[in-house]
Amino acid sequence: MKMSKKTLPIATICAWKPRIDPTPDYQRPPAWSRKQKQLLIDSILREYDIPKMYWRSVERDDGVRYEVIDGQQRLRTIWEYQAGEYGLPRDTDPIQGIAVGGKKYADLDMDISTVFDSYAVDVVIIDDAVQTDEEDEVRDMFLRLQNGTTLKAQEKRNAMPGQMRDFAKEIAGHAFFENCKFSNSRFTYDQVASQMICIEMAGGPASVRDSDLNRIYRENTTFDTSGKTGKKVRRVLDYLLRAFPEKTPELERYNAISLYCLVSTLIGGYAHIGTEADLAKWFIAFETDRRANDRLEEEDRDPALVEYKRLTSYSTDAEESIRSRLEFLEKLFFSAYPDIELKDSIRTFSFEQRLAIFRRGLGHCQIKTHCTGEKLSWGEWHADHIIPYSHGGKTTVTNGQIGCPSCNLAKSNTID
Structure with missing residues (x-):
């Protein structure tokens, strides 16, 4: 992996924007607050040093020539300020005796905007990595450069090399997640997808804390995405998408995990074809009853539903919580639909x-x-x-x- 250093003025970095991808798949989404952005711009206008950026040189069909390994937040901040998306704080001290408080880029005095345009940013360019081991080096570099920052656990896993990471990323793109209540902020879909994979690999309810997910990423770098586990995960999510083809506000994170376990059990051991509408109808009715139970006076509440809520409120990623939720939902669902048959224990003709x-x-x-x-x-x-x-x-x-x-x-x- 070869590296070279360039010193680029901000005017050039802004002109190159169409050729730079700030969020390749191992990057985290934009996370800076406006206050953080304003502080960086203030530092640039006062000509203070800012950390160097690391870009990867690529040749892509969409015209992109660089992918950002480190410096995404700084780069977006510069682009957004130059585009007039926000101004400096109103109480910002003058620069060179010139007032800048509250001003956007277009409002700056010409002498100050020249400082911004000509400010030199150090950029380390990494040559295009083609081989798998070099690709892994780039991901490893991203993790090393982020050391000490506030990356969330899934953001770190998203940069790990290997087939497990790639499979989790594929599953996170399944259309079912778009119909859930939670958003994909900071790779939440990847987090839930990884938990589902972990449960399927364990053959049922399992602990899906960050340490457990880190372990399966590390130990399954050669994971077979077309193997038995991979196929089962896709089948369960396809079923869930047929059951919930539209946005469903009851599908919170803990419910997505609980329903995954229930459907995995259903597909694995029961005659499940055509049961999707029944499952969706039952689940929405259950959630309606559970929420109504919450509104009752404490002495009038159903103790079983109170206990279920407790399981969804504390240690939701623990095996005990997931197993107890599954057992509770299984009892209710199969009581509501007692005619769903078990599959024959023998599948292959002798x-x-x-x-x-x-x-x-x-x-x-x-x-x-x-x-x-x-x-x-x-x-x-x-x-x-x-x-x-x-x-x-x-x-x-x-x-x-x-x-x-x-x-x-x-x-x-x-x-x-």
Whole structure:
């Protein structure tokens, strides 16, 4: 990784704005307050030193030539002031005897605006990193440069190298999160997505504190995003999106985690196809009742709902809290919908069952969606559940039929 130093006037940095990406994916979102921004501009106008910036040289199709590794907040502050988005505090002391209090860039005396335009910023340029190990070096540099700043835990994880970080970033982009009450301020979606992944990897409720998430990021740098866990996480979130296709104010962070656990259980062990609307109706009714319970006099409240609220208010990331919330919701949901069936504990047809199905069907495809009943040899066919396993179909000879590979794959989990 090669580095070189440039000294650029602010006028040039502003002119280059279309070519600079201040927030590559490992960067945190803008976080400075107006007071912090005003202090930086005051320092520049008084020609005090400010820390150097670190940019990465890139060649991107969108015309961007630099990605900011360190200095994003300072860079945005400079651009915003030059664009007239805010002024200095009204009580700012004069500079060189010239009043600057309350003034935006366009209002500055020409001598003062010249100081701003010509102020020299030191920028360290890192050559484009193409290899994976060099990419990791850039992320490591970002973390080192942020040491001592107020980065939140997920902002630090977002800069970690490895497949787990990439998978969490992918899951955080799932459309379900846009329908939740909470926003993506400072990578909140990434935080919740990481917690869901952690729970799925554990096979059920688990501690999802920052130390736990840091561990799975460190220990799963080669995580298989197309493996069993990755597929299950996507299936659960796809289900949740079908259940809640619109913005749902009841979907707070703790509820998103609780519902993830409930749906993961539902998909894993029950005939869940077509249950999305039932789950959404039940959950919204439950939240309505719970909130109404909060408004009652203390002696009139349902103790079970009071305890549930306690679990959502303290140590919400602890395994005990998540497990207790799940058990409570499972009891209510399956009581409301007692006809939802458990899946057969055996999913795969045995050799004897396959043989009986094959002989009964005379070796011909019985699905007939992509063929007209093709004659198949023993090694060329699939044993298909007539009523799909995900709908509660049993793994029995009676519920089995012959399918050619094309017809069976096209049928998927639909019912003829």
